[in-house]
Amino acid sequence: MSPTVHDSADIAGSAKIGSGSKIWHHAQVRENASIGENVIVGRGAYIGTGVEIGPNSKIQNYSLIYEPAHLGDGVFIGPAVVLTNDTYPRAVNPDMTAKSASDWTPVGVAIKSGAAIGARAVCIAPVTIGEWATVAAGAVVTRDVKNYALVAGVPARQIGWVGKSGHRLHEIDDKLWKDTVTGDIYAEVDGHLKMTEGTN
Structure with a gap:
């Protein structure tokens, strides 16, 4: 089954969209991104250059998935989640010249299969979210999360297992x-x- 792409979505020509996937209103999928089969990308979501998303995943409205993030199979990304890619963010260099792409190295968030990230959570790269783990809504993740772990808070800490x-x-x-x-x-x-x- 061919993917469904809303007319208002902005899909780069080099992006790969798997069969059965649905890209909704005003979503942007950048160059060389790879989206597996049966993935839902919600309204206003951003998928960065070269990002990889496994099949049967759900990217909810207004989530920001910055490169070089890698999402496994069946990953849930809640509304307005942010996966960052800059450990030391600055608009300018120490001499106040504008930073260019060559002045910093992007780092990614890896989310293993089956994991879920709650609404408005932020994952500060570089971190890995383990298989079937759950990040509670509004959490700020600053370190790796174990398989099946339930984490919450700012900064996120493990509060149980799921x-x-x-x-x-x-x-x-x-x-x-x-x-x-x-x-x-x-x-x-x-x-x-x-x-x-x-x-x-």
């Missing part, structure tokens, strides 16, 4: 956690979470 359902996990035994929606069981080992054998 399962693939997106629901918070419940501790059923020492270092053993359950997703009450899917029934999946997770074991916490050395501060990291792994699904136990026999679960999906």
Whole structure:
């Protein structure tokens, strides 16, 4: 199925849009960006040069995904999320000359498959958001987030674990956690979470 692109969207000729994807009103997709199959890019969203977005992801309205961000499969980006790319932002050099592209090196945010970033959260590059992790709305992420971690606040700190359902996990035994929606069981080992054998 061909992608659906609204007439008001601005899509660079070198951008790749996967089949079944939908690009809505006033979204901009820059040069050499790669958007997988069945991705939704909402109204007014910005996808930077060379950004990669995996299939079945959702980029909600007015999100700003700056290069060189990389999003895995099935990633959720809430409304007005910002993925930055400049660790030391300045409009000018120390001598007050205007900065050009050659005066700084972009750094990216990597978001692993299944992860979700809540509305108006900001991820300060360079950071990696782990698989199936959840960043709460309004959080400011300044360091890497573990797989299945739930983080919130400014700066973001881990406040729990979440399962693939997106629901918070419940501790059923020492270092053993359950997703009450899917029934999946997770074991916490050395501060990291792994699904136990026999679960999906």
